[in-house]
Amino acid sequence: MGAGAAFFGVVFMFQSSHRQAQRASPVENQTAPLPDVVAFMNKEGFVVYDFCGQMRRESDYALFQADAAFARREGNLRAPRRFWLSEP
Numbered sequence: 001m002g003a004g005a006a007f008f009g010v011v012f013m014f015q016s017s018h019r020q021a022q023r024a025s026p027v028e029n030q031t032a033p034l035p036d037v038v039a040f041m042n043k044e045g046f047v048v049y050d051f052c053g054q055m056r057r058e059s060d061y062a063l064f065q066a067d068a069a070f071a072r073r074e075g076n077l078r079a080p081r082r083f084w085l086s087e088p
Helices: 034-043
Strands: 012-017 046-056 063-072
Touching: 012 034, 034 046, 034 063
Parallel strands: none
Antiparallel strands: 012 063, 046 063
């Protein structure tokens, strides 16, 4: 059984820090850049489902951290659905 089978029906949350908060940060270099994570998850059969949160640097409002949810590409969360409740 491969990793893909173990992840069936699961939603993953990922927190990506885009900029270093402090040079002496204890978590420095412990997260992969978001494009690398998206590529890896895509290879495993998952796609970005939602961006759930973000933090911006106070000094210039640059994106500092983003939270993303990944869902199985062929999973129920991505099944075709009506957009508006009044649609046929």
